[in-house]
Amino acid sequence: MRDSARSLVHRAAAAAAALTVALAAPAAAHEEHEHLPHHWESPGVRGELTGQTGILLLGWLAAAGTGRLLARKERERC
Amino acid sequence: MHRLRQILAIARVAYLENLRKQVLQVTLILTIAAIGSTTLLSFFDVGVQIKILKDLSLAAILFCGGVLAVVLSAGNIPGEILTHTVYPVLARAVRRSDYVLGRYLGAMATAALCMALLAVVFLGILAVYEKTFDGAVALGMLFILIEVAVVAAIGTLFSLFVSPLVAGTLTIGVFILGQIKISFLHGAIERSASPAGSLLLKGLYAALPNLDCFSFKDALVHNIAVPPSYMGIVALYGLVYCAFVLSVSGIAFARKDL
Numbered sequence: 122m123r124d125s126a127r128s129l130v131h132r133a134a135a136a137a138a139a140l141t142v143a144l145a146a147p148a149a150a151h152e153e154h155e156h157l158p159h160h161w162e163s164p165g166v167r168g169e170l171t172g173q174t175g176i177l178l179l180g181w182l183a184a185a186g187t188g189r190l191l192a193r194k195e196r197e198r199c
Numbered sequence: 200m201h202r203l204r205q206i207l208a209i210a211r212v213a214y215l216e217n218l219r220k221q222v223l224q225v226t227l228i229l230t231i232a233a234i235g236s237t238t239l240l241s242f243f244d245v246g247v248q249i250k251i252l253k254d255l256s257l258a259a260i261l262f263c264g265g266v267l268a269v270v271l272s273a274g275n276i277p278g279e280i281l282t283h284t285v286y287p288v289l290a291r292a293v294r295r296s297d298y299v300l301g302r303y304l305g306a307m308a309t310a311a312l313c314m315a316l317l318a319v320v321f322l323g324i325l326a327v328y329e330k331t332f333d334g335a336v337a338l339g340m341l342f343i344l345i346e347v348a349v350v351a352a353i354g355t356l357f358s359l360f361v362s363p364l365v366a367g368t369l370t371i372g373v374f375i376l377g378q379i380k381i382s383f384l385h386g387a388i389e390r391s392a393s394p395a396g397s398l399l400l401k402g403l404y405a406a407l408p409n410l411d412c413f414s415f416k417d418a419l420v421h422n423i424a425v426p427p428s429y430m431g432i433v434a435l436y437g438l439v440y441c442a443f444v445l446s447v448s449g450i451a452f453a454r455k456d457l
Binding site: 159160161163166169170171174181185187188192 | 296453
């Protein structure tokens with residue numbers, strides 16, 4: 122019981138420390154980021170996302186086909 | 200229809216298992232505490248306070264989402280193999296890819312529940328200050344959930360090849376590097392003097408998901424309009440990324456010697 126409580130306190134302390142760092146970073150970087158162009162304003166980012174989506178879609182179709190083939194082979198073996 | 204029922208049954212079990220995880224409950228309580236603590240900054244005027252509330256709360260929710268994605272995905276399937284509970288399930292006519300999908304959907308259902316709880320707290324506090332419901336912030340949180348889904352899918356894939364600890368560490372790495380991909384890595388490639396370093400960075404750039412595209416924090420904090428078409432592209436990118444990674448995970452698990 123005591124070990125469990127101690128473990129919970131340790132985890133809470135670690136999470137609190139990580140949360141403090143995570144919260145401090147965006148607050149500190151806030152002023153610097155304000156002057157940079159946003160990703161939704163960049164045509165390059167939009168093009169990159171569209172291209173990657175196309176490639177991933179093809180990859181997904183290929184992977185789904187391979188998966189179906191493997192499942193059929195597995196059924197035949199059984 | 201039968202397959203869908205099997206997937207949903209596996210997802211339900213995974214969801215109920217995940218709800219009992221202590222680390223999830225602790226992270227959730229701390230994030231709610233972090234969101235609540237931003238209301239203590241009452242020495243600023245209301246406009247500035249709303250901006251700080253949005254900025255810090257969205258950062259806390261993103262952090263919580265990252266933790267959820269890592270915790271829920273890294274040990275999701277290896278834990279089942281370790282406790283041998285996977286064998287009776289696979290002994291029935293359940294496809295291995297369906298098993299991976301079911302476990303992933305269970306993890307995502309848990310993450311969605313946590314995000315919904317955080318959204319209720321955050322939007323409730325925001326409504327008190329703004330005297331109206333902020334739909335844009337709710338939409339922004341939906342994109343954080345898609346980001347969590349992408350990271351969890353990657354974590355699930357890693358967990359099929361390496362131990363949960365290594366998978367978790369790698370997923371954290373992807374989560375952090377994915378956040379700075381466009382803002383930092385792109386510039387680092389341009390600034391890199393050595394060809395080998397540039398090639399390494401380009402490889403890393405191509406392999407990492409564009410996680411910073413899911414963040415509309417600046418737009419929400421400063422009330423900047425984001426084109427709906429861009430949001431559509433980002434949402435589609437996230438969903439296709441998840442589908443691709445899960446398909447590869449299904450193949451990897453089908454070929455895994457259990």
